[in-house]
Every structure is written in structure tokens, then in C-alpha cells.
Amino acid sequence: xxxxxxxxxxxxxxPTTTNPKTSKSSKPNFISPPTRYPLPxxxxxxxxxxxxxxxxxxxxxxxxxxxxxxxxxxxxxxDTFRSFYSGSGRTRGDDNGTVIDRPKLLGFVGxxxxxxxxxxxxxxxxxxxxxxxxxxxxxxxxxxxAFRFVIGRSKDAKKMAQLEIEVDxxxxxxxxxxxxxxxxxxxxxxxxxxxxxxxxxxxYYVKADDDIYLRPDRLATLLAxxxxxxxxxxGCMKKGPVITDxxxxxxxxxxxxxxxxxxxHAYGPIYVxxxxxxxxxxxxxxxxxxxVPKAIIQISFLLGVDFSDIEAIVPKMxxxxxxxxxxxxxxxxxxxxMLAMNVYHEDNRAICDPRCTPxxxxxxxxxxxxxxxxxxxxxxxxxxxxxxxxxxxxxxxxR
Numbered sequence: 072x073x074x075x076x077x078x079x080x081x082x083x084x085x086p087t088t089t090n091p092k093t094s095k096s097s098k099p100n101f102i103s104p105p106t107r108y109p110l111p112x113x114x115x116x117x118x119x120x121x122x123x124x125x126x127x128x129x130x131x132x133x134x135x136x137x138x139x140x141x142x143x144x145x146x147x148x149x150d151t152f153r154s155f156y157s158g159s160g161r162t163r164g165d166d167n168g169t170v171i172d173r174p175k176l177l178g179f180v181g182x183x184x185x186x187x188x189x190x191x192x193x194x195x196x197x198x199x200x201x202x203x204x205x206x207x208x209x210x211x212x213x214x215x216x217a218f219r220f221v222i223g224r225s226k227d228a229k230k231m232a233q234l235e236i237e238v239d240x241x242x243x244x245x246x247x248x249x250x251x252x253x254x255x256x257x258x259x260x261x262x263x264x265x266x267x268x269x270x271x272x273x274x275y276y277v278k279a280d281d282d283i284y285l286r287p288d289r290l291a292t293l294l295a296x297x298x299x300x301x302x303x304x305x306g307c308m309k310k311g312p313v314i315t316d317x318x319x320x321x322x323x324x325x326x327x328x329x330x331x332x333x334x335x336h337a338y339g340p341i342y343v344x345x346x347x348x349x350x351x352x353x354x355x356x357x358x359x360x361x362x363v364p365k366a367i368i369q370i371s372f373l374l375g376v377d378f379s380d381i382e383a384i385v386p387k388m389x390x391x392x393x394x395x396x397x398x399x400x401x402x403x404x405x406x407x408x409m410l411a412m413n414v415y416h417e418d419n420r421a422i423c424d425p426r427c428t429p430x431x432x433x434x435x436x437x438x439x440x441x442x443x444x445x446x447x448x449x450x451x452x453x454x455x456x457x458x459x460x461x462x463x464x465x466x467x468x469x470r
Contacts, residue, residue: 147248148266152219155204155242177215178275178294178343179267180287183259184220185251186230189237190447191281192220196241198454199285204242214291217271220244220281221263223251245270256401261352264344268353275305276349278405279341282442284427284434284453288464293419293432294343300415303345306337307423307437308416323399336406340442341422341433348414427459429466434459 182200184192196202200218201210211217220243225231238244249255249262260278267276275294279285293305311333315326323329344352398404409416424431434453436444443449453459 147246148262148270149246150219150270151238151242151244151246152204152207152217156208173270173272174217176211176217176271176273177291178217178277179271179273180216180218180277180279180290181221181245181263181267182218182279182281183263184222184281185253186222186225186227186234188281189233191450192237194447194450195281198450199287199460201243202241207243210287214287215295216277216287216291217273218243218287221247221259223247223249223259223262225251254399257397257404260401260405261395264349264352268346268349272346274346275303275343276346277341277343279433280339280442282435282440282446282450283340284443284450284459285341286432286459286464289421289430289432292464293421298345298415298417300417301345301347302412302414303417304337304342304348304409304414305344305417305419305422306342307420308335308337308418309333310335321400323403325396325398329403333403334406334410335416336402336409338423338437338441339400339402340435342402342405345414348409348412351412352408427453427456427462429458429462431459 182195201207207218222234222244224246225234234244238246245263245266247259247262247266249259251259263278264276267273277290277294313323313326313329313331313333314321316322317324396404396407398407419432421430422433423437424434425437427434435442436449443453
């Protein structure tokens with residue numbers, strides 16, 4: 072029997088060996104002082120902190136910032152009326168009170184005017200054309216027609232400054248990016264239709280001059296009429312001899328291309344183009360049709376092809392690559408384009424009536440003047456006549 076029993080107790084001490092090399096007394100442990108960071112690192116950290124705080128502040132301000140006022144433009148063209156309503160906090164547009172980027176209308180009426188026609192605009196605002204934005208809005212709601220004065224730009228700083236004052240006062244202009252010059256009326260007309268199409272979704276686009284007396288209610292009735300032709304050109308149609316004498320007012324420099332007599336076209340003071348016609352003109356660039364992808368779908372009905380099949384598009388693309396010829400006279404220029412586009416000519420003598428009648432839509436002194444003679448005073452004279460300003464929209468026989 073062994074003398075000792077080998078029991079292991081938890082309290083037993085386990086012998087350890089000592090390394091003579093490490094048995095020397097160790098130095099006492101002291102807490103080392105904090106490390107000093109290099110100056111560049113401190114600067115970098117401080118800059119990063121400032122950047123982070125700035126980003127946070129900017130994000131918060133962007134969230135709390137009110138929506139920017141939309142500017143209704145097409146390139147450098149602008150609808151000052153909608154810019155006014157959006158900036159003033161008033162509601163205009165849909166039932167939710169939001170401003171519509173491209174409102175849908177029965178018709179958009181562009182009253183062509185110039186820098187020297189301030190007296191004409193004043194006469195219009197004192198007769199059939201509303202004199203304030205609220206009046207314009209009420210007329211639009213009542214008829215489905217939006218009215219604007221259409222004017223280009225001038226190199227004369229004084230004229231532009233005077234125009235700006237009038238714009239701020241009335242807010243009834245469409246400003247288009249084209250030089251305002253009588254000899255360039257065809258270019259202004261094209262610029263007008265392009266801007267109007269991109270700013271308004273209308274069934275019809277009306278070009279009118281600032282020297283005619285107009286009944287907006289009857290014009291709306293005319294445009295609301297059902298038509299079987301989607302490509303429609305409405306006007307007071309005419310033909311006439313081509314004038315090539317440079318000393319005469321209506322001289323046509325390209326008369327040799329036309330012959331002795333003009334083709335059928337509408338008088339210039341007022342005419343109407345349907346939306347599908349204006350869609351073609353809206354994508355003309357530098358007097359040449361240039362098709363962009365969005366336009367391909369929008370005018371598919373004009374080409375008669377299925378635009379879901381790209382192979383069907385390509386063979387016909389060349390049809391839209393022809394140039395738009397500009398004649399000396401604006402009404403002749405538009406008429407030539409209408410012939411090329413094979414539109415339906417709708418002749419309506421009610422928009423070129425020389426006197427007010429129960430059915431007259433536009434009154435002007437045809438054929439003596441292209442518009443009213445002495446329009447500033449004549450406009451007011453007509454407005455005082457009950458047959459002009461107070462007669463029913465439709466005569467009893469038409470109801």
C-alpha cells in the first residue's frame with residue numbers, strides 16, 4: 072500500500088519554473104501620455120466635419136424649400152400668363168388647383184402684334200379682349216379658347232424695356248424667340264405655331280392679327296363643330312393675281328415659281344389650323360422638317376404606318392426631309408405648306424365679314440384693308456354697336 076495517496080485538490084499549488092533571464096526585477100508600468108496628432112490630420116478632420124455639417128444643412132433646406140416657380144417656356148418663348156398665375160400662388164389648371172404644363176384646350180388664339188402697335192392692343196383690351204389675367208381666365212373657361220398677344224424680340228433696348236413694362240402690367244403675352252420685323256412675318260408665323268404647339272395642347276390653333284374685331288364665343292362654336300378631316304385649314308379662302316412689281320406692297324419675289332395666279336389660300340388676318348397640321352410645323356427646324364423620336368409617335372397618324380414596326384418607318388422618313396419654302400407674303404407661305412400637306416380647305420366667310428351680322432365671327436374692312444382701317448379707333452366704334460358686341464352667339468334659326 073502506497074504511503075501517499077495521489078489526490079488532486081483544487082487548492083493545490085502547481086509549482087512553476089522560473090526563467091533566470093526573466094527573473095530580474097521589471098520596471099514599474101507607467102501610463103503613457105496621449106499621442107499628439109499631426110497638424111495636417113487635425114486640419115483635414117476639421118474640414119471634413121464642416122463639409123458634413125454643410126451637407127446636412129443643405130439637405131434640410133432643400134427639403135423645406137418651396138417648389139420653384141415653373142417658367143412656361145419653349146426654348147426662349149414664354150407664356151407670361153401662366154408664369155403670372157404660378158408665381159402669384161393662384162390656382163389655374165385642373166380641379167386640384169395645380170398648374171398644368173401643357174393645358175388642353177379647344178383652341179389657342181395667338182393675336183399677332185408688334186412693338187409699334189401699343190394703341191391697337193389698348194383698343195383690343197377696351198373692347199372684346201380681356202384687360203386683366205382674371206378676365207382672360209374667365210374667357211378661357213367659358214369658351215375653351217386661350218388668347219395671347221404674340222410678339223418677337225427687338226435689338227432696340229428701349230422697345231424691349233417698354234414691352235417688359237406692358238408684360239408686367241397685363242400678363243397677356245406669348246413671347247417668341249424671333250426677330251420682330253414685317254419682312255420676316257413667315258418666320259414669325261412658323262415660330263408662333265411651334266411655340267403654341269409645345270406650350271398648349273389644343274384641337275385648333277388660330278393665327279389672328281391685332282386689327283380685327285373678333286367674337287370669341289362664335290369662334291369657339293366654329294371650332295367645336297365636328298369634322299371628318301383631321302388635317303383642316305379653315306379660313307376665308309381666296310385666289311388672285313401674283314404681284315411681281317417691286318414697287319407694290321404685296322410684291323412676291325418668287326412669283327416666277329407660282330405663275331400668274333395664286334393658288335387657293337386663306338386671307339392673312341385670321342385663319343385656323345388643326346392640331347395635326349400644326350404637329351408637322353412644330354418639328355420644322357431651320358425651315359426644314361427634322362423628325363425626332365418623340366415626334367414619330369405623335370404624327371404616326373399622318374404617315375399611315377404602324378410605328379411599332381421600325382422597319383416600316385425608315386422607308387418613309389425621307390418624306391419628311393424636304394425644305395419649307397418661304398415666300399414674301401405670310402398668307403401665301405402658309406397656303407403653300409397646306410398644299411404640300413394635302414389638307415382640307417374649309418372656306419368660311421364669317422371670319423372675313425366687312426360688317427357685324429348675327430353670324431359674323433371676325434369683322435374687318437375687306438377688301439379695302441388687310442384688317443380694320445384705322446383699327447385703334449374703328450375697334451371702339453364697332454364695340455359700341457349692339458350687333459357687334461351684344462348680339463347672341465347664335466341667331467334664333469341656328470338654335
